Structures are given as structure tokens and as C-alpha cells.
Amino acid sequence: MKDSFNIAGIGLGGIWKAAHAQPWLDHPNVQIVAGCDTNPEKLKPAKELWGMKTLSEDYRDIIKLKEVDVVDICTPNVYHSEIAIAALEAGKHVFCEKPDAVNAAEARKMADAAKASGKTLMVMRNNRFRPDARYIKRLIGEGKMGEVYTGRCGWIRRRGIPGKGGWFTTKALSGGGPLIDLGVHMIDLAMWLMGSPKPVAVTGSTYTKFAESDISESIHSSFGEKQADGTFDVEDLAIGFIKFENGASLQIEFSWASNIGKEMSFVELRGTKAGCKLGGGPMEIYGEESGALLDVAPVLPKEKLGGHAANLHHFVDVLMGRAKPDFVPEQGVHMIGILSAIYESAATGKEVSLK
Numbered sequence: 001m002k003d004s005f006n007i008a009g010i011g012l013g014g015i016w017k018a019a020h021a022q023p024w025l026d027h028p029n030v031q032i033v034a035g036c037d038t039n040p041e042k043l044k045p046a047k048e049l050w051g052m053k054t055l056s057e058d059y060r061d062i063i064k065l066k067e068v069d070v071v072d073i074c075t076p077n078v079y080h081s082e083i084a085i086a087a088l089e090a091g092k093h094v095f096c097e098k099p100d101a102v103n104a105a106e107a108r109k110m111a112d113a114a115k116a117s118g119k120t121l122m123v124m125r126n127n128r129f130r131p132d133a134r135y136i137k138r139l140i141g142e143g144k145m146g147e148v149y150t151g152r153c154g155w156i157r158r159r160g161i162p163g164k165g166g167w168f169t170t171k172a173l174s175g176g177g178p179l180i181d182l183g184v185h186m187i188d189l190a191m192w193l194m195g196s197p198k199p200v201a202v203t204g205s206t207y208t209k210f211a212e213s214d215i216s217e218s219i220h221s222s223f224g225e226k227q228a229d230g231t232f233d234v235e236d237l238a239i240g241f242i243k244f245e246n247g248a249s250l251q252i253e254f255s256w257a258s259n260i261g262k263e264m265s266f267v268e269l270r271g272t273k274a275g276c277k278l279g280g281g282p283m284e285i286y287g288e289e290s291g292a293l294l295d296v297a298p299v300l301p302k303e304k305l306g307g308h309a310a311n312l313h314h315f316v317d318v319l320m321g322r323a324k325p326d327f328v329p330e331q332g333v334h335m336i337g338i339l340s341a342i343y344e345s346a347a348t349g350k351e352v353s354l355k
Contacts, residue, residue, distance in 0.1 A: 001319075001320055001321045002069070002319070002320070003320065004029045004030070004031070005029060005030050005031075005069040005070050005093075005316065005319060006030075006031050006032075006034075006067050006068050006069045006070070007024050007030055007031065007032045007068075007069070007070045007071075007072055008032075008033060008034035008035065008036070008054075008062045008063075008065070008068045008072065008092075009021070009024075009032065009034075009036070009050070009052070009072050009074065010035075010036045010037075010059045010062060010071055010072065010073045010074065010075060010083055011036070011037060011073060011074035011075035011076075011079075011097075012035055012036075012037040012042045012043065012046060012074070013037070013039075013042060013074065013225075014222070014224065015074050015097055015223065016072075016074040018223075019306075019308035019309075020072055020074055020097075020308070020312065021049070021050050022309070023305070023308065023309035023312040023313060024050075024072070024312065025050065025051075026309070027312075027313055027316055029316055029320065030316060031051070032050045032051055032052055033051075033052065033054065033065075033067055033068060034053065034055070034056075034062050034065055034067075035050065035052040035054075035055050035056075035062075036055070036056050036057065036058065036061070036062045038057050039057075043057070059071075059083050059086070059087075060086070063083075063086055063087045063092055064090065068092060069093060070092060070093045070094070070095060070319070071083070071084075071087040071092045071093070071094050071095075072094075072095045072096075073087075073094065073095070073096040073097060074097050075097075076167040076173045076174065077099055077101075077102050077167075077173065077174045077175050077180065078172065078173045078174070078175065080096050080097070080099070080100065080102075080106075080110075081100075081101040081102070081106035081107070081109060081110050084096050084110050084113070084121065085109055085110060085113040088110075088113040088116075088117040088119050088121060089113060089116075089117060091117065091119065092119065093119045093120045093121075093319060094114070094119065094121045094122070095122050095123075095124075095312065095315050096121070096122070096124065097124050098123055098124045098125070098184040098185070099123075099175065099180050099181075099184045099335070099336060099339070100123045100184075100329075100332035100333075100335060100336050101175075101332075101336050102174070102175030102176075102180070102336075103175065103336060103340050104333065104336045104337040104340045106336075107329075107332050107333045107336040107337070108333050110329060110332065111329035111330060111332065111333050114329050115329075120315070120318055120319060120325065121329050122311075122315050122318070122325060122327050123327060123329075123332050124308065124311055125188055125189075125192070125311060125326070126185075126306075126307030126308045126310070126311045127185050127186070127188070127189040127307055128188070128189060128192055128307075128311070128326060128327075129303075129305075129307045129310035129311050129314065129326075130278075130303065130307050131300045131301065131302075131303050132278050132283040132300060133189060133192075133193065133278060135283070135298060135300055136193055136269075136276055136283075137192070137193055139274075139276070139285070140193060140194075140195070140269075140271070143273075144273060144274060145269070145271030145272075145273050145274045145275070146271040146272030146273030146274065147271060147272045148193070148194050148195075148248065148269050148270070148271040149247065149248050149249075149270065149271065150248060150249045150250070150251075150269075150270050151190055151194070151249075151250050151251070151267065151268055151269035151270055152250065152251035152252070152253075152267075152268050153186040153187060153189065153190040153250065153251075153266060153267040153268070154186060154252060154253035154254055154264075154265070154266060155178070155182035155183075155185060155186050155254050155255075155264075155265040155266075156253055156254065156255045156258055156260055156264055156265075157178075157218050157220070157255055157256050157257060157258065157263045158217060158218070158257070158258065158259070158260050158261070158262060158263060159210070159213065159215045159216050159217050159218060159221070159256075159257050160216065160217070160218025160220050160221045160256050160257065160263060161210070161213075161216065161221055161236065161256040161257055162181070162220060162221050162222075162223040162224040162256070163224015163225050163226055163227075164214070164224075164226050164227075164230070164232065165226055165227035165228060165229065165230025165231060165232060166224045166225045166226055166227050166230055167224060167225075168181065168223070168224040169211075169230065169231060169232040169233070169234055170230070170231040170232075170233065170234075171231075171233050171234050174234060175339075176234050176235065176339070176343060177206075177208075177234035177235040177236055177256060178235065178236065178237065178238060178254040178255050178256045179206065179235060179238035179240075179254050179339055179342060179343070180339050181254075181256075182254045182256075182265075183238070183252065183254045183339055183342075184335060184339070185265070186252070186254070186265060186266070186267055187242070187250070187252060187335065187338065187339075188331075188335055189267050189278075190250055190267045191250070191334075191335075193267065193269060194248060194250075194269065196331060196334075197244035197245060197246045197248050198244060198245040198246075198334070199242055199245075199334055199337065199338050199354050200243055200244060200245050200353065200354050200355050201242075201243045201351055201352065201353050201355075202240055202241065202242050202243070202338060202341045202342050202345055202351070202352055202354065203240060203241050203342075203345050203350075203351045203352070204238060204239065204241070204252075204341075204342035204343070204345040204346045205238070205239055205240070205345075205346050206237065206238045206342075206343065206346040207235060207236065207237045207238075208232075208234070208235050208236050208237075209236060209257070210236045210256075210257035210258075211232040211236065213257060218263050220263075221256075235346075236255060236256045236257045236258070237253075237254070237255040237256075237257070237258050238252075238253070238254050238255070238342065238346070239251075239252065239253045239254075240252045240253075240342045240345070240346075242338060252342075264279065264280045265279045265280070266278065266279035266280045267279060273287060274286060274287035275287070282297050283297065283298060283300070284296070284297050285297075285298065311326075314326055337354055338354070341354055
């Protein structure tokens with residue numbers, strides 16, 4: 001096992017700068033050695049800010065470098081699978097921003113490439129590393145919530161369309177709107193807490209009602225690069241229902257724009273012994289004790305690392321043999337399969353089987 005790793009960043013835009021670069025810089029076993037972006041303006045500060053010695057506008061140049069051990073992909077969604085597969089085939093470990101890919105077939109190709117290469121592929125699942133999520137995971141593992149049989153999750157914004165007119169709102173580049181952008185986060189968190197049950201069927205509806213609105217009140221709308229005369233051919237709201245092989249179910253709702261009170265991301269789970277709520281306020285546990293209903297609000301220690309940083313550092317622990325992977329590529333195949341099927345259901349008006 002190696003005890004240090006050279007990282008190359010592919011895509012040096014908003015998410016790289018906001019959530020990836022600093023955690024790599026802070027890790028004692030990591031050095032950022034190379035970077036790539038198709039926009040030469042984003043390459044100009046790379047050497048000074050992150051110590052990148054080799055820069056290119058073509059990712060193929062970067063994955064050829066012998067000194068690069070790990071490729072970190074932060075590009076528009078449509079390029080995730082292409083770059084990941086090429087990097088794995090070149091003998092690199094791969095960390096990729098969510099979503100895994102823009103469709104299930106590409107996610108499967110990524111998983112197969114990882115298996116064939118023997119290298120580690122991990123996709124960002126930062127919400128799994130939140131203290132409240134870890135606490136609920138332990139609670140469920142200890143049997144204190146009983147059988148977790150249903151729940152609901154979502155990330156709903158009043159006005160928070162990212163990079164309107166740019167790649168976020170262009171289906172050919174993003175794969176979709178808030179369902180694929182935000183759904184990965186909360187659906188994954190809910191399913192992970194539920195024990196990663198196998199999805200068997202979905203139904204869904206999507207809506208585009210705010211393509212003409214330029215109002216923004218969410219900090220998250222700052223991601224992406226807006227284009228005044230650009231494309232908006234994705235949904236701004238998606239709702240749906242997922243059925244699992246073990247009989248459990250999950251309601252979902254994701255929006256970039258919707259007439260609600262305020263932005264909120266949440267997961268609610270219902271078990272036979274207790275239920276829980278994460279997000280939208282303090283974590284709460286709902287149960288009964290000694291013949292009375294009981295609500296509990298656990299007080300948790302503050303996280304040492306943010307979710308993104310903790311996820312990235314966990315990836316390094318896996319490479320060093322100090323931890324088992326929290327995420328495996330097959331989970332990504334299931335996730336993108338769910339999202340693709342919901343889009344299909346929205347288009348056809350019918351339930352879509354995943355069997």
C-alpha cells in the first residue's frame with residue numbers, strides 16, 4: 001500500500017474550488033500535482049492556488065502522467081463517465097463528483113471499468129458523513145428504530161436555479177434538472193440509512209414552470225455559469241415514489257424553483273419502533289416509552305470535517321487500506337438507474353420496473 005498520493009483535478013470550476021481543493025491541500029498524504037480545464041482562464045491561477053505543476057485543457061494529457069495516482073473529476077455531468085473510464089483504464093484511482101453518470105448504461109460502464117482495472121472508484125456521497133446521518137445509521141444498526149419500512153426525502157428550493165442557461169440547465173450536458181442534481185444527495189442518504197435496499201420500481205412526474213424567472217434567493221444558485229440566452233430544457237421540479245425489493249418505499253421531491261416557504265433538504269424515515277427527521281431543523285427521533293409518545297433531540301458533537309472533506313479523506317483512507325469503502329460502484333448503478341427510470345416514468349406516465 002502506498003502512503004502518499006498525487007492528485008490531478010479535472011474541471012477547476014465552482015465545486016472544485018468550493019469543496020475539493022482545500023480538503024486535498026489539508027491532507028498530509030496528498031499532493032495536488034496537475035490540473036485540467038477546457039477554459040484556459042481557470043488554469044491561470046492553478047499553480048499559485050493549488051501547486052499544480054502540470055496543466056492542460058485536455059484531460060487525456062493528464063491521465064497519461066505517470067506521477068498521477070488519482071484523478072478527481074469535477075466537470076459537467078455528461079463527462080463524468082467518459083473521463084472516469086479513461087482514467088481507470090490508464091491505471092488511475094478515480095474520485096468523481098456526483099452524479100455518477102447521466103444514465104444507467106454509463107454508470108454500469110464505470111462500475112465495470114473499475115472492476116476490470118482493480119482500481120478504486122468512488123463518487124461523492126458527502127451526506128453520509130454528516131454527524132446526524134452517522135448517528136441515525138448507528139441507531140438503525142442497533143435495532144432501535146425497528147423495521148424501517150418507508151420514508152420520504154427531498155431538497156426543495158423556492159428560487160435556486162444554478163447557472164441558468166449554462167450546463168446545469170442544458171440536458172445534453174447535465175442529464176436533467178434538480179432530480180439528478182439534488183436527488184443523488186437525499187435519495188442516496190435515505191437508501192443508505194435504510195440499508196441500501198434494491199430498487200424494483202418507480203413512478204414520477206417532472207415539471208418546468210420557472211424557466212422564465214430570474215429571481216434567486218438561494219446561495220446554491222451561484223454554482224455554474226449563467227448564460228443570458230442559453231438553454232433551459234430540464235425540469236425545475238420532480239416528484240416520485242420508489243419501491244424496494246424488501247417491501248420498503250420512499251417518497252421523493254426535488255426542486256430548483258417552487259412556491260414554498262423556504263429552501264429545505266430533508267430525510268424522514270419511519271420504523272416500527274421509532275421514526276426520525278434529518279434536515280429542516282434539529283434532528284429529531286419520534287418514538288414511545290413507558291406508555292407515552294416520546295420525542296428526542298440528540299445533541300451531537302460538531303463535525304471535525306465538512307461532509308465533502310470527510311468523504312474525500314475517507315477515499316484516501318480506503319486507498320491506504322485503513323478503511324473499507326463506504327461507497328461501492330454498484331450503488332451508483334442503482335442510483336442512476338432510479339433517476340433514469342423516474343425521468344422515463346415522467347415521460348410515459350407509467351410505472352417503470354427496475355427488475
